[in-house]
Amino acid sequence: MHYDEQRYAQQSPYTPTIPSLINVACEFIAAEEGFRDTPYHCSEGYPTIGYGQRIGKKNQSLTNFKFTLPEPAARAWLKHGIIQRLNELDSYSSLAAVFMEQNIPRQVVLLSMAYQLGVKGLSLFKNMLASLSIGDYVMAAEHALDSRWAKQTPERAQHHAHILQTGKLDGTGGVMDGQKN
Template sequence: MKKNWANVVLEFEEGYREKPYHCSEGYPTVGIGKKIGPKGCSLDCYDFSVSRDVANLWLSEEINSVNDELNKLNWYLDLNPDRQVIITSMAYQMGLSGLLKFKKMISSLERGNWDEAAYQALDSRWAKQTPKRANRHAEVLRSGSISSAYGKLL
């Protein structure tokens, strides 16, 4: 069976939590990075737990939804599968609207200027907020290979 690398990368990056918690941006979150409420909402509003199976189902459904939108973008379709995984991860983390604000990175991806695309990804508020993740993602954008940054998951 072929691995879905977007699921593998996102589970690694987001981690899994059975009980609701506040993400780094202050949103109630559960499972594998699933935002469940408005910023700053008390966790007292969320008295439940989510099994790993449910969290994985939610993750797969969200990835499918994100990819439905990304598959409408020619620049995304022109990327190799490993770079597509990274773009999917970025869209999952910050939403498609957040991803599309990376205009210089996207322009560099369209031109096949991988070093510049990686640089532009790192020249962002996102990279300051999640530097380790951003550096791993930028390395895959640069190299075109998941194994360059996520070899330990292979």
């Protein structure tokens, strides 16, 4: 399904900032993932390239992937992946409802988690999502850290939990830091 910005914007309390959401999420995830122009195995054993883009089956040999990926192409894949996750949210109505209620920094964290774990994987964080839905950001952060994901990627999980709790992206300044806590 192609991302329909107008449809999403009509549903979002952040109508003027939808392009900003995608751009901020792209920068955030790019910084988290880091860029690699040649294939490598991610921590879970999947052939990966660019900004954490899976390109093969688990434990598949990297000899099957003899190419380099230019950074602009990797950035386009990343943006496409974010848009794809936004589209997939429609399949999970309760997750989509929680997502729509959050400020942009928290939405960026949820998109980052969906990028890493898939939207289905994100939907399994039921306690975290329930806490977000009632505005209990301290508990949301605690629930995010009480997971296999947090054990596998502890620094990322700590950073995400901090943003879930504070509602602020570190180092973004200006408009993102001051929006709807």
